[in-house]
Each structure stands twice: as structure tokens, then as C-alpha cells.
Amino acid sequence: MRTTRVSKRRGGKRKLVMAWIGRLLLKPFVVLATLADVVLGPLQKLLGMQRMGYFFVLPNLLVFGIFILLPMLLNFYYGFTAGDSILPENRQFVGLANLESLFSCQPTFLDPRSESFMNPSVCQQDRFWRAAGNTLTFVIFQVGVMVLLALVTALALNREVRGRGFFRSIFFYPVLLSPVVVALIWKWILQPEGVFNGILVGMGLERLPFLVEANWARLWVIVVSVWAQMGFHTLILLAGLQSIPHELYEAASMDGAGAWRSFRQITLPLLMPTMVVVLVLSLIRAVQVFDQVFVLTTGGPGTATLYMVQYIFQTAFDRQQFGLAAATSLVLAAVLFVLTLGQLRLGRTSEIA
Amino acid sequence: MTKRTLLALLVVAALIAAALPALAQGDQVELRITWYNDGNEGEVLRDLLDRFEAENPGIRVVIDEVAYADLHTLLQAQVETGEAPDMARITFPNRFLGQYLDLSAYVADPQYWLDNIPEAVLGSMRQGAEDTGIYGYPTQFTVTGPFINVTLFEQAGVEIPADDSTWEEWVAAATAVAEELSDAEFTIYPVAIDRTGHRFWGPSLSRCATYINEDGTFTVDSPGFRSTAEMIIGWHNDGLMPPDVWGGSAGNYVPAAPYFINGQLVLYMSGSWQVGNFATNIGDAFDWKVIPNPRGDCGATGVPGGALMVAFAGTEHPEEVGKVMDYLFSEEVIAEFYARTLFLPGHLGLIEKGIEYPSNNEALNAFAAMIPNLMEEAYALQYHPKGPDLNAAIRDRLSQVIAGEFTLDEAIERIQADMDALFAQ
Structure with missing residues (x-):
């Protein structure tokens, strides 16, 4: 009491x-x-x-x-517009001249016998076409590899494995890092006097030109980018996987469906709306690639990893061609607009399905 | 008194307190300098201005420090909107031609200024031959030129070539040093040149390249240009130069200084501004020295450069601006500024007398000794309105050759096309 x-x-x-x-x-x-x-x-x-x-x-x-x-x-x-001035009222209106310059190649754009833009050397703004080609290659490989790896990782992390939480954190960790920090770490690893070459020399092997040979640089830019972003997409796919009712797998198993068939006929169709989101998000992000690559390779060697946003940045602030840079931004905006429309349409289709 | 009235009074009191310092200044004139720093020069300037303010209580000078990368864009926006500072330290005088304040009427002795500022520097701030105005003074002069790692030469037992040697002779000696000392674990490169067209100009002019036509446009292709381009491309093909300086970038200036500081470079083509950097970061780890620019068939020139302090015409206080500029460019004050900042003098009288630097005296005076040998075309390129564009085009197009995207012929054609398009605008 x-x-x-x-x-x-x-x-x-x-x-x-x-x-x-x-x-x-x-x-x-x-x-x-x-x-x-x-x-x-x-x-x-x-x-x-x-x-x-x-x-x-x-x-x-x-x-x-x-x-x-x-x-x-x-x-x-x-x-x-064209000119050196920053103020809009002091700039000279030139109509479509900037866009014409971007699309002007020899033979001309409208000529059906044109060598087209596959050979940037014949274009007036050859760096623009090199950047466009590089961006397209980057988007195809980076998005393809990343979505595939994110799916495999999500499937693995969705299983009842030991230390699942730990592995989820490990895969997500690079997403928390600033792109500049990621690029600086990898630059330190890949440069001619870097960690990887140190290991190769230690093993009695030759140094490899990871960032100074065009194909190596293209490969590593994709690897680093996938490493840095995959965790985010894995997490979205994991959430999608966990929203699939477990009973469906039990029913399929009772009907004699194997793991592969369950994956093809249950997991994939039900995961499709999430896959579309992941695909479009990574696609838009890949088109906008800049900061990480700028720190890692500055677009080199030559123009091997020069992508659209860096081209715009350099045209404006390195060469003071603000009009041309703005026109390129408009082209990029149009591409992103089409991609976003695609996302909306795909999103609707997969919802209906 | 209610709580609300009390709070309202507090707000009014806070506003008055914030305005008090401005009221207290009375009719003191405030001048602003937009300034960037590479080293300790901002500190030295402040110290000098503190002394000026003590002698001139009616004038207060505020230094607005900005990052160099943003300096010219910021100033351009300010100038175009009529918000230019009273003074600024700049490196591209061509960008603001016609916007400067002519100091002739505001400095005590205009002849002193005309006598002590190099003609090419005065011309870089003027609009055409008829313009005789005085618009600013050099806060520093720079000269491009090479450094060698003396310790590596000694360790390899290779004799240092004579001062009047050619590029080929210097690179052959440097290669012998690197071959003797380099191993799989520690690569020593014979030679490197910063990734910029500006550093390319000097060797190419020495090898008889010409760039500027009579009408002011550029012609790029010349035997001197080709032989210099082939030489630098060859350094990459033969593995003589670190591959990531020119080969690892699609834009921007890239210095090879880290290789030199790390003791991995025998011969480094850069410029006078590296002296302070080397003094700080190499210390007594190894011995290095400045060598004269290698000789070509047409001379042995570096390229001038540097920064200028200019005054803007939009200032509301031209008299006071003249007073500040006169003080800063007075022989005693500017000599102290150059000495304490380890900058090469841009003052002709002091170039002749020499500056007694508190450290690195030998290296800095070696660069100062190059100034009389600079070719006229080197000045003309440096102060040409399209010089920065030519610089960027050479840098980026030759990098594409090194990366295998172009042949040298295609690159020269491209540089020419880029320049023609620029002049056509």
C-alpha cells in the first residue's frame, strides 16, 4: 500500500x-x-x-x-539568340540559327543521301553529335545492366537468407554517397597511379589505362554509375516483390509449377508496373548524367565520355556560347519530354494489364 | 503596456540597431573591389589597404572575394546591369572593353603610369589605336617556362643540357634520366606540359608558328604548329608523358604539377605561378630549378600572362578610386605587394631594378629574366580578343588526336573551322 x-x-x-x-x-x-x-x-x-x-x-x-x-x-x-551578353535585352535574336548549327552536317541534314550523324566529323557542331552518340550508348548499357542487376539483387534479397538486412544496407549504402564523393573514390582507385594499378604492378602485371583509353573509360563510367545507383532501384523492386501475395506462389507450387515458371508467370507480370517505374526513372537519370562523370573523367579521353549535359555546361561556361548551349538544352528537354510521355503511357498500359 | 506593444517596440529597436553602423559612417566613401585569390595576395592587399585607410579616413575599401571560376561571369552580369564594382582584379580584359574608367584624369602623375606599364598590357584594356586611356595596372605578371628536377638528373648521372638547348635535346636528356631511374613500381616520366593551348603557344612560336593574320583573324596551320603538335602527340605515343594530363579529359585546364611535386617528372613545362606551389609542396624533398624556354629556329619564348586591377566607369566615386589606384600602384607599395605575394612584377621600373623576394628569389628572378625575351606575337596572342577561344580549341582538338578520334590534319582543319566560325559571328 x-x-x-x-x-x-x-x-x-x-x-x-x-x-x-x-x-x-x-x-x-x-x-x-x-x-x-x-x-x-x-x-x-x-x-x-x-x-x-x-x-x-x-x-x-x-x-x-x-x-x-x-x-x-x-x-x-x-x-x-546569339552574342556575348548575359542580359536578354542585349542579345541578338537569330531565330533558328543555333538549332540549324546543331543539326548542320555535310552532306546536309535533309539530304536523303546524307552520311547522317553517324560520323560526327562531318557535322558543324561535331562535339554535340559525339556527346549525343555517347549519351545514347551510355543510356542503353547503363540502364540495361543496372535494371537487370537490380532485379537479380532484389530477387536474392527477397529470399529468406541469413543477414538479409545487412545485405540490403550494403547494396543501398552507395546511394547515400554524394556523386562527387563516389567519383573521387573511384578516380583514386582507377587512375594510372591508383589502387587497381598498384595491385596489378604488385602481381607483376602491366598497368592498365582504366581512365585514359576510350573503351576502358566508357566501361568504367558505366560500372561506377551502376554501382552508385543500383541500390536505389533494388529497393524499389524489393518493395514491388514484397507486395506480391505469397498465396499465389503457394497455389502455383501446389499445382506443380517450378521456380522458373513461378517467376515467369507470377513474379514478372505482377512486378511489371514497378519495373516500368524503375526503367523510366533510370532512363531519365541516365540521359542527365553529368556530375559523377565530370569528376571521374571530365568527359575524356578525347570526347569518349563527353555526355550531353557536360557538352551544354562547357558550351555555355567554357566557351561563352550561351545561345548554342540553350538551344542544346531545348533539344535535351524535348528528348526528356518524349521519355516522360513514354513513362506515362507505359505506366497506364501496365496498370490496365 | 501590452505584450504585443512591447514586442512591436522590440522589433523597431532591432531595426534601428541594424541601421546604426550605416548612420555612424556619415559621409565616408565606401569603395568595393571584386577580387579572387590564388594564394596570400588577398591578405597582403588588405594589409596595404588598412594602411591606406589609416591615412585616408574618408575612404573605406571593401574587398569582395569570389571564386576565380565565377569571377568573369559575375562581373559581366554586374557590368551589364550597371552594378559593377568600383575596381576588380581580372585576367580577361577583353571582356569588359569600353566599361573601364580612364584613370588619366584621376591619378596624380599619368606619365608615371604610362612609363611603367608595358605597352601590350595598356593596349589590352584599350579600344583600338586611338584610345590612349589608362584603365588599370598589372597585379602580377606571369611567364610560361619549364622546370627540371635537378635531383633526378644527379641521381641518374645525366648532365643537365645547356641553357640554349632545343626541345629535342632537353627531352632526350630527360628520357635518359627517366630510363635510368624508373621501375615498374615507380614510374618516372621524362616530360609533361599542362593541358592548355596557352602552354602550347610558347614552344610553337619558338618553332616559328604564326597565328595572327593582318586582319586579326587566325591561320592555324604552319610548319611550327605542326612540328610542335607532332612533338607533344609523340610524347604520348612513346609513353614519355603522363597519359592522363592531356589524354584523360574533354575540357578544362589540367596541370601536370602533381607529377612534378611527387618526384615523377623530370621536365615540366608550366609557368612562374608554380613557384609558390612548389616551395610549399616540395619543400626540401628534392632540388628543382627553372630553366630557360627551349630554343627553336625562331627564338626561345614563353607566353606572358597575369592579372590586372581595373577600375570601372560606373563608379560614383572616380576621384577616390583614382586615389586608391594611385596608392596601390605607387612604386613602394606595388614592390611590397609583388615581394610578399611572390608575384613577378608587371611594373617596368621594378622589372629593371629587380625584386628582392623573401623566398625563392632565384627561381622567380629566372622567370623575370625571361620577360625581355618574350616574342611580340606571344603578347599579341595573349591579349587577342579571341585568344582564349584559340587556346581552348588547340587544347581540345589535340586531345582528340591523342585519344585517336582525329588525325593531326583533321584536328588542324577543325581548329581552323572553329576559329573561322567564331570570327564569322
Whole structure:
């Protein structure tokens, strides 16, 4: 009886202390709210309760307008201008000249006998076409390899294996790193005097030109990119796999379906909507590849790993050809727009299926 | 007094407190300098300006430090919007021609300025031959030139070639050093040149390349250009040069300094600005020295460069700007600035007298001694409005040859086409 009373008293004291700490922690917010009320009170009287909503979304709208919408509109205008000036009013309007320059190859673009753009050397802006070709190759291989590996990893991690949580964290860990940090680590490993070459020399072998020979560089850019991003896509696929009801597999097993058939006829069709999301997300990200590669190879050797965004960046800020860079951005935006439309359509189709 | 009134009073008091320093300054003139730092020069400038402010209490000079990478873009935006600073330290004077303040009317002795600033530097800030204005002064002068690792020569027992040797003779000696000392675990490269067209210009001019036509446009193809390009491409093909300096990039300047600092390079073609870097990062790990630019059939030139302090015409206080510029370019003050920052002097009087540097005196004066030998075309290229574009085109197109994307003929054709398109604009 006595013990209960003592513990009740202790409990009451604890509650009082907690309430006091709570009030103390709230104090700054109360002061801030009171301060805000000095301004917001009269404003609410002025605007009325209904219109106050607009006031609260205004900061976000301003940020969006100033840092996203306005630069987009400016970029659109810049794409049709030339000159050294940064101010739009001082730039010379040149119509489609920048786009024409991008698409001007010998023989010309519209000539059916054209050597087309497969040979960038015949194009006026050869670096643009090299960057476009490199980006296409990168997208095909990086997305293909990454989605496949992410699927295999997700399937493996979905099984009841020992240390599953640990392996999930290991695969996800590179996603948490900044792309620049990832590139710096791999550069340290792959450079001529790097870790891998150190190991090769230690084994009595020749050094390999991992980042200074075109095909090696292309390969490693894809490897590093897959290593850095795969965990994110694995996690999405894993969530998709876990949403498939277990009963379906039990029923299929009772009907005599093997593992391969279950995978083909249950897992794959039900995972398809998630696969579409993964595919399109990785596709869009691959087209925009820049920071990681810029630090790892700066687009070299030659132009072997020069991709579209770096081409735009260099055209604008290295060569001060802002109009040409803006026109290239418009082309890239059109490509991304088509990809996004594709995503929406695919998404709808897979939902219906 | 209610809580709300009290809070409102507090807000008003805070606003007044924030405005007080501005009110307290009264009619003191505030001038702003946009500045970038490579080393300790910002610190030295501040120190010098503190002394100026103590003698001139009516003027306060604020240094706005920005990253070099953003400097010219930022200034361009400021100049175009009429928000230019009063003064700035820049490296591409061509970008703001017509926007500078003519200091002739605001400095005490304009003749002193005209006598002590190299003609090519004065011309780089002027608009055409009729313009006789004084728009700024060099905060530093730079010269491109080579360094050698003396310790490696000694260890290999190879004699250091004479000062008037050619590139071929220097590279042959450096190759002998590298072959003697290099092994599978520690590669020593005979030679390297920074990845920039600017470093290419000097050797090519020495080997009789010519670039600038009478009408100011460029012609790239010349025997001197070809022989220099073939030489550098050959260094890559023969494995004499670290492969990732020119071969491992599609843009940007890449210095080979880390190889030299690491003791892996016998001969390094760079420039005077590396002296401070080597002094700090090599210390007494090995001995190095500056050698004269290797001789070609037409000379032994480096390429000048450097930074300028300019004043902008939009300033509201031209008198005060003139006073500050006059103080900073006075012989005593600028001599102290050059000495403390380990910069080569851009002041003709001081070039003649020489600067007593507190450290690396020999290396810096070796570079200073190159200044009288610089070819006229080297100045013309450095201060040509399209010089930076030619520099980038040479850098990127030759890198493509090294990577196997072009033949040298195709690269020369491309550089020419790039330049023609630029002039056509």
C-alpha cells in the first residue's frame, strides 16, 4: 500500500518535471508565434481568412517561379539568340540559327543521301553529335545492366537468407554517397597511379589505362554509375516483390509449377508496373548524367565520355556560347519530354494489364 | 503596456540597431573591389589597404572575394546591369572593353603610369589605336617556362643540357634520366606540359608558328604548329608523358604539377605561378630549378600572362578610386605587394631594378629574366580578343588526336573551322 503511494507521488513529480521541460522547449516557438502574430494578425484582417492560404503558399511559389520557371523561360529565349551578353535585352535574336548549327552536317541534314550523324566529323557542331552518340550508348548499357542487376539483387534479397538486412544496407549504402564523393573514390582507385594499378604492378602485371583509353573509360563510367545507383532501384523492386501475395506462389507450387515458371508467370507480370517505374526513372537519370562523370573523367579521353549535359555546361561556361548551349538544352528537354510521355503511357498500359 | 506593444517596440529597436553602423559612417566613401585569390595576395592587399585607410579616413575599401571560376561571369552580369564594382582584379580584359574608367584624369602623375606599364598590357584594356586611356595596372605578371628536377638528373648521372638547348635535346636528356631511374613500381616520366593551348603557344612560336593574320583573324596551320603538335602527340605515343594530363579529359585546364611535386617528372613545362606551389609542396624533398624556354629556329619564348586591377566607369566615386589606384600602384607599395605575394612584377621600373623576394628569389628572378625575351606575337596572342577561344580549341582538338578520334590534319582543319566560325559571328 505504502509502496504504491510512494510510486504514485514519484510518478506525479515526473509528470510535473516533464510538463515544465515541455513548456521550456515550447517557449521559443510561443515567442516566435507571438512575433509572427504582430504581422499576420493585421494581414489576416486585411485579406480575410480565405485568402490567407495564398499568402502561405506564396514563398514556395516564389522559389519555384524565380529558380525554376523563370530560368526555363529565359533558356527558351536564349536558345534563339546569339552574342556575348548575359542580359536578354542585349542579345541578338537569330531565330533558328543555333538549332540549324546543331543539326548542320555535310552532306546536309535533309539530304536523303546524307552520311547522317553517324560520323560526327562531318557535322558543324561535331562535339554535340559525339556527346549525343555517347549519351545514347551510355543510356542503353547503363540502364540495361543496372535494371537487370537490380532485379537479380532484389530477387536474392527477397529470399529468406541469413543477414538479409545487412545485405540490403550494403547494396543501398552507395546511394547515400554524394556523386562527387563516389567519383573521387573511384578516380583514386582507377587512375594510372591508383589502387587497381598498384595491385596489378604488385602481381607483376602491366598497368592498365582504366581512365585514359576510350573503351576502358566508357566501361568504367558505366560500372561506377551502376554501382552508385543500383541500390536505389533494388529497393524499389524489393518493395514491388514484397507486395506480391505469397498465396499465389503457394497455389502455383501446389499445382506443380517450378521456380522458373513461378517467376515467369507470377513474379514478372505482377512486378511489371514497378519495373516500368524503375526503367523510366533510370532512363531519365541516365540521359542527365553529368556530375559523377565530370569528376571521374571530365568527359575524356578525347570526347569518349563527353555526355550531353557536360557538352551544354562547357558550351555555355567554357566557351561563352550561351545561345548554342540553350538551344542544346531545348533539344535535351524535348528528348526528356518524349521519355516522360513514354513513362506515362507505359505506366497506364501496365496498370490496365 | 501590452505584450504585443512591447514586442512591436522590440522589433523597431532591432531595426534601428541594424541601421546604426550605416548612420555612424556619415559621409565616408565606401569603395568595393571584386577580387579572387590564388594564394596570400588577398591578405597582403588588405594589409596595404588598412594602411591606406589609416591615412585616408574618408575612404573605406571593401574587398569582395569570389571564386576565380565565377569571377568573369559575375562581373559581366554586374557590368551589364550597371552594378559593377568600383575596381576588380581580372585576367580577361577583353571582356569588359569600353566599361573601364580612364584613370588619366584621376591619378596624380599619368606619365608615371604610362612609363611603367608595358605597352601590350595598356593596349589590352584599350579600344583600338586611338584610345590612349589608362584603365588599370598589372597585379602580377606571369611567364610560361619549364622546370627540371635537378635531383633526378644527379641521381641518374645525366648532365643537365645547356641553357640554349632545343626541345629535342632537353627531352632526350630527360628520357635518359627517366630510363635510368624508373621501375615498374615507380614510374618516372621524362616530360609533361599542362593541358592548355596557352602552354602550347610558347614552344610553337619558338618553332616559328604564326597565328595572327593582318586582319586579326587566325591561320592555324604552319610548319611550327605542326612540328610542335607532332612533338607533344609523340610524347604520348612513346609513353614519355603522363597519359592522363592531356589524354584523360574533354575540357578544362589540367596541370601536370602533381607529377612534378611527387618526384615523377623530370621536365615540366608550366609557368612562374608554380613557384609558390612548389616551395610549399616540395619543400626540401628534392632540388628543382627553372630553366630557360627551349630554343627553336625562331627564338626561345614563353607566353606572358597575369592579372590586372581595373577600375570601372560606373563608379560614383572616380576621384577616390583614382586615389586608391594611385596608392596601390605607387612604386613602394606595388614592390611590397609583388615581394610578399611572390608575384613577378608587371611594373617596368621594378622589372629593371629587380625584386628582392623573401623566398625563392632565384627561381622567380629566372622567370623575370625571361620577360625581355618574350616574342611580340606571344603578347599579341595573349591579349587577342579571341585568344582564349584559340587556346581552348588547340587544347581540345589535340586531345582528340591523342585519344585517336582525329588525325593531326583533321584536328588542324577543325581548329581552323572553329576559329573561322567564331570570327564569322
